[in-house]
Amino acid sequence: MNQLVLSVPNISCGRCVEAIREEVGLVAGVRAVEVDLATRTVRVDGDADPAAVRAAIGEAGHQVA
Template identity: 65%
Template structure:
């Protein structure tokens, strides 16, 4: 199972965590999603396309750091 860790510096509250987790959780191939408010990271496990995960985060209104 693959792991993808993304930095999302615009995470600022519990609502952000929930919105990102729900959006990323809908991406095909995602096994699990862990959003860390303090570290401002998103950990995704599974076989999801990284580009699709980034797009899901953007669709939720957040920007992934490059």
């Protein structure tokens, strides 16, 4: 199992956290998603394709730094 940590600087509220968690959670191979509002990071555990995770964050309306 791999861990991917991404910086998403425009996370600003609880709704942002939920939207990212929902979209990333749909990506094949994702086992767990943790979105930290304080550090504006997204941690993904599993064997998901990093490009697919980045795309899912984009679908949630956010950009990876």
